[in-house]
Each structure stands twice: as structure tokens, then as C-alpha cells.
Amino acid sequence: GQQVMQIPQYQHVQEGxxxxxxxxxxxxxxxxxxxxxRPGGHPVFLIQLVKSGEVKKQKRLTFQFGxxxxxxxLHITATxxxxxxxxxxxxxxxxxxxxxxxxxxxxxx
Amino acid sequence: SAVISQxxxxxICQRGTxxxxxxxxxxxxxxxxxxxxxPGQSLTLIATANQGSEATYESGFVIDKFxxxxxxxxxxxxxxxxxxxxxxxxxxxxxxxxxxxxxxFGPGTRLTVL
Numbered sequence: 001g002q003q004v005m006q007i008p009q010y011q012h013v014q015e016g017x018x019x020x021x022x023x024x025x026x027x028x029x030x031x032x033x034x035x036x037x038r039p040g041g042h043p044v045f046l047i048q049l050v051k052s053g054e055v056k057k058q059k060r061l062t063f064q065f066g067x068x069x070x071x072x073x074l075h076i077t078a079t080x081x082x083x084x085x086x087x088x089x090x091x092x093x094x095x096x097x098x099x100x101x102x103x104x105x106x107x108x109x
Numbered sequence: 110s111a112v113i114s115q116x117x118x119x120x121i122c123q124r125g126t127x128x129x130x131x132x133x134x135x136x137x138x139x140x141x142x143x144x145x146x147x148p149g150q151s152l153t154l155i156a157t158a159n160q161g162s163e164a165t166y167e168s169g170f171v172i173d174k175f176x177x178x179x180x181x182x183x184x185x186x187x188x189x190x191x192x193x194x195x196x197x198x199x200x201x202x203x204x205x206x207x208x209x210x211x212x213x214f215g216p217g218t219r220l221t222v223l
Contacts, residue, residue: 001168031209033209033211033212035212041216042201042214042215042216042217043152043201043212043214044214045207045209045211045212045213048209048211088151088152090212097154097212099151099152099153100151101150101151102150102151104149
């Protein structure tokens with residue numbers, strides 16, 4: 001079945017440093033979604049990427065979809081304490097959405 | 110976006126008992142989903158609940174253990190039956206909505222089984 005891997009599992013950064021999480025799918029995806037889950041909260045949709053090589057930005061967050069539509073990344077520039085949480089990618093293939101394992105981001109003030 | 114509520118928000122249950130979790134959406138939706146999130150882990154889809162038909166279960170989940178009801182387009186229940194400590198988890202319902210058919214999640218039910 002479809003598998004979606006995410007690395008790293010955890011990341012500690014100093015406030016102001018950059019952060020990147022990577023997502024890899026075992027199959028070609030029709031689209032990929034990204035979610036953020038704050039500690040004690042539920043996942044909240046951030047963005048969807050559909051096109052090969054697509055890049056989207058949301059303020060300090062940059063999302064990329066690979067040319068082969070099998071991998072994606074989320075990059076946060078100059079992290080802030082409000083960025084703390086777990087970031088999940090979710091790959092969509094054949095109407096099946098599969099979540100990656102998530103990357104837990106911790107930011108030291 | 111859909112507003113989803115869940116009851117109870119948390120519960121502590123004894124081994125061998127059952128718990129029914131309710132999910133209410135403020136708009137009519139075709140499909141509702143039930144996920145499990147074990148502590149520090151990702152989200153695993155348990156089943157998809159369509160109104161008027163039986164739920165579709167994912168591999169590793171069976172109806173006898175996780176019976177689901179979907180009586181109308183705004184409501185669903187998930188029952189965790191004959192619980193064991195391994196069932197301790199957060200259970201989330203979700204719906205798809207919006208331009209991207211993104212998932213909107215309820216606040217979750219935190220279940221602890223002793």
C-alpha cells in the first residue's frame with residue numbers, strides 16, 4: 001500500500017533559525033497537503049500542492065512539490081515560538097489520503 | 110469551513126468496557142472520517158462513514174471492534190468496543206470540504222483505558 005515517510009521525526013531549533021521537513025511517498029501523488037498540529041490540538045490544514053515542481057509561500061513558510069510528484073518539503077524561515085507543533089504531510093493518490101509520520105518542531109526562545 | 114464538535118472530549122475507561130464517541134458537524138457532508146492518533150504518532154484512518162450505507166474500514170480495523178453509525182448528514186458515532194489499554198489514543202473525526210477537499214478535524218476525544 002501507499003506509504004508516506006517524513007523526516008526528521010523531531011527537530012530542535014533556536015528561535016530565528018530555519019527549519020525544513022521532508023516528505024517522501026512510495027507512489028506518485030495527485031496532490032499533497034500539509035497540516036500543522038499544535039501541542040494538545042488537532043491537525044489544521046495549511047496548504048495543498050498539485051502541480052509538478054509547484055512552490056507556494058505563506059509568509060515565512062515555503063512549500064515545494066517535487067518534479068516527480070513523489071516528494072515535498074516545508075521550509076520555515078526564521079522560526080518563532082509560535083511555529084511550535086507537529087507538521088504532517090498527507091499524500092493523495094487514488095482518492096486515498098495517507099498521512100506522514102510528522103515532524104515535531106521545538107523552538108528554543 | 111466546517112465546525113466540528115466531539116463528545117466526550119476525554120474519558121478514562123476500564124478494560125473490557127465500550128465507549129461511544131459522538132461527532133457533530135454544523136453542515137451537511139457526504140463523507141465523515143474517523144482517525145486514531147496514538148501518543149506522539151501520526152494519524153491512522155479507521156474508517157469512512159457514508160450516510161445510508163455501511164462504513165468502509167481500513168486494513169487492521171474491523172466493524173466488531175469499531176462499530177460506526179451515520180444516521181444523517183451531520184452526525185456520526187464511533188464505538189470502541191471491549192477496550193484494552195492498547196486502545197488508549199486520541200480519536201478524531203473529520204470531514205472534507207473546501208476548494209482542496211482538505212480535511213477539517215474535530216477537537217478529538219482523548220481515551221485512556223486502564
